[in-house]
Amino acid sequence: MPIEQAWPGLLPEALEKHHQTVSVINGSVSGDTTGNALARLPALLKQHKPSYVLIELGANDGLRGFSPDIPKQNLIKIIDLIIQSGGKPILMQIRIPPNYGQRYSRLFSAIYPNISDKKRIPLIPFFLEQVIIRPEWMKEDGLHPKAEAQPWIAETVARQISPLLK
Incomplete structure (x- = not known):
């Protein structure tokens, strides 16, 4: 879909309703893993010098069956780079579909609160669960919202992060 229709493109307007005026730089690339994002992050931080960085990463690591240690270590490195650049990281919980097995899903989901606690950064809830229950909002792949x-x-997302933007 065009970037203007995707939620990051709509986020500034949504945040205005919460009395927050921000510029949003969407640094995501569809299909990226945490490793891909980590490789691209230093240049993005240098170019944009963000005050805040919302980290919504890891789903593709999980969908590829990576060991949970891989996204965990990459996310920690990402957070460290953001902090070193003067930005404030905000981490979003990611979950994977239940067909990956209860043990893997539980281990994967635990990455996010563990990192949030360890690094003392905000963790906002996973939103997709509320989207998945509305078939008219989901693409036929069952993974991506329309x-x-x-x-x-x-x-x-605006409701979750607006109190954090001070």
Whole structure:
């Protein structure tokens, strides 16, 4: 979908409703793993010098069955780079579909609160569970939200992060 229709593109307007005026730089690349993002991050931090960085990464690591230690270590490195650059990281919980098995899903989901506690950074809830239950909002792959879901996602994320933007 066009970037203007995706929730990161809608986020500034959603944040305005919460009395926050921000510029949003969407540094994501569809299909990226935490390793891909880690490799690209130093240049993005240098170019944009963000005050805050919302980290919504790891789903592709999980969908590829990577050991949970891989995204965990990459996310810690990402957070460290953001802090070293003067930015404030905000981590988003990621979950993977249950068909990966209860043990793997539990280990994977635990990465995020563990990192949040260890690094003392905010953790915001996973939003996709509320989208998945509305089939009209999901693409046929069962993983990606359609354009119709994007305004709701932007508002949900705005509601979660607006108190953190001070």
